[in-house]
Amino acid sequence: MPRASHFNQHPAFPEDVALADLPRLSLTKLLENDAFESSQLFRACKETGFFLLDLTGSGAGETMLDDAEKVFDLSRTIFGLESEELERFRFKPKESLFGYKRIGTMKLEDGSPDNVEFYGLGQDDMLGTSTPRPNPELILANRKTFQDMFHDAYGIICHLFSHLEHHLSLKPGILASLCPQDKPSQTMLRMLRSAPHNIGNHRTNLIGHTDLGAMTILFNVVGGLQLLPAEAENVEGNWVYIRPEPGCAVINLGDAMVQWSGGILRSNIHRVVTPPGQQASCPRDSLAYLLRPEAAASMRRLEGGDIIPRVADGEQEDSLCAQEWERMRTAQIVAGNSLPEIIGGQKV
Ligand SMILES: O=C(O)CCC(=O)C(=O)O
Numbered sequence: 001m002p003r004a005s006h007f008n009q010h011p012a013f014p015e016d017v018a019l020a021d022l023p024r025l026s027l028t029k030l031l032e033n034d035a036f037e038s039s040q041l042f043r044a045c046k047e048t049g050f051f052l053l054d055l056t057g058s059g060a061g062e063t064m065l066d067d068a069e070k071v072f073d074l075s076r077t078i079f080g081l082e083s084e085e086l087e088r089f090r091f092k093p094k095e096s097l098f099g100y101k102r103i104g105t106m107k108l109e110d111g112s113p114d115n116v117e118f119y120g121l122g123q124d125d126m127l128g129t130s131t132p133r134p135n136p137e138l139i140l141a142n143r144k145t146f147q148d149m150f151h152d153a154y155g156i157i158c159h160l161f162s163h164l165e166h167h168l169s170l171k172p173g174i175l176a177s178l179c180p181q182d183k184p185s186q187t188m189l190r191m192l193r194s195a196p197h198n199i200g201n202h203r204t205n206l207i208g209h210t211d212l213g214a215m216t217i218l219f220n221v222v223g224g225l226q227l228l229p230a231e232a233e234n235v236e237g238n239w240v241y242i243r244p245e246p247g248c249a250v251i252n253l254g255d256a257m258v259q260w261s262g263g264i265l266r267s268n269i270h271r272v273v274t275p276p277g278q279q280a281s282c283p284r285d286s287l288a289y290l291l292r293p294e295a296a297a298s299m300r301r302l303e304g305g306d307i308i309p310r311v312a313d314g315e316q317e318d319s320l321c322a323q324e325w326e327r328m329r330t331a332q333i334v335a336g337n338s339l340p341e342i343i344g345g346q347k348v
């Protein structure tokens with residue numbers, strides 16, 4: 001995320017931890033429709049479902065960085081509010097993941113409590129698509145900053161979508177049309193904070209999960225985000241860190257992209273653990289823009305050229321709309337059962 005000034009406030013990310021092998025793609029080159037960068041993007045979306053996106057050097061990217069920095073600073077102030085104040089905006093996971101989630105209200109895989117607090121700010125709420133939700137005064141007073149962040153992030157994702165549509169032989173604009181910014185959805189900006197740890201006390205803060213939606217833009221300064229490489233067994237030693245890089249966002253695909261592409265694209269399991277090395281003693285702040293499909297969007301496989309496999313005769317297709325699918329998955333995640341049973345027809 002953001003720039004070096006944010007990174008300099010913390011101990012350095014250590015050199016001796018296992019890292020995810022993620023390509024670093026340039027938004028500038030993708031905006032110029034550079035063919036090699038575009039093919040690398042498609043490859044990353046098929047193989048890992050995760051990549052770093054360098055936002056420096058283009059107007060859209062630099063604006064995104066500026067606005068993410070402002071929101072990052074605001075999120076720190078929000079988590080500095082009194083807990084009684086934040087509890088007034090408590091999230092109700094049966095309805096949505098909007099509002100404030102205090103530490104410990106979700107379960108980890110072993111049934112123990114999680115170690116992350118977050119605030120979910122709805123896109124519809126901030127852009128006026130829905131009736132306003134209650135939010136702390138600090139959020140209301142900075143509505144314009146949040147709106148800018150929603151617009152920047154959506155614009156970048158639409159551009160990434162256009163590359164994927166090309167490689168998947170899909171109709172131009174179809175992916176963006178499944179996630180329109182002005183129609184009701186569960187799209188949100190999630191501001192997260194995990195509490196500091198004693199150095200050496202390694203634990204999971206946020207359960208291993210795949211994101212439910214279409215695409216996520218993550219801004220991290222302190223480490224702790226990990227993924228489980230494709231084909232690796234879910235054992236402790238196989239998880240690898242994603243190193244936050246100044247000027248870059250981490251992009252990952254969500255389950256909807258797997259559904260729509262018939263399993264061609266990948267939504268990878270990830271989690272947040274104690275930051276590595278000396279960073280463990282820092283509170284860890286992060287931002288996630290989680291783009292979800294429109295509530296009424298179909299989760300069915302898209303028909304395209306010969307890249308996306310056709311649904312075979314007799315093969316069962318998920319008939320849930322995005323809203324129903326998300327409700328089912330949210331209930332699973334809150335209960336500590338975070339992985340979808342079926343993704344794109346395959347058990348994971
Ligand atoms: O905090 C992070 O780095 C990741 C958060 C995340 O995976 C999520 O909010 O879905």
Ligand SMILES: [Fe+2]
Nearest residue numbers: 209210211270
């Ligand atoms: Fe996630």
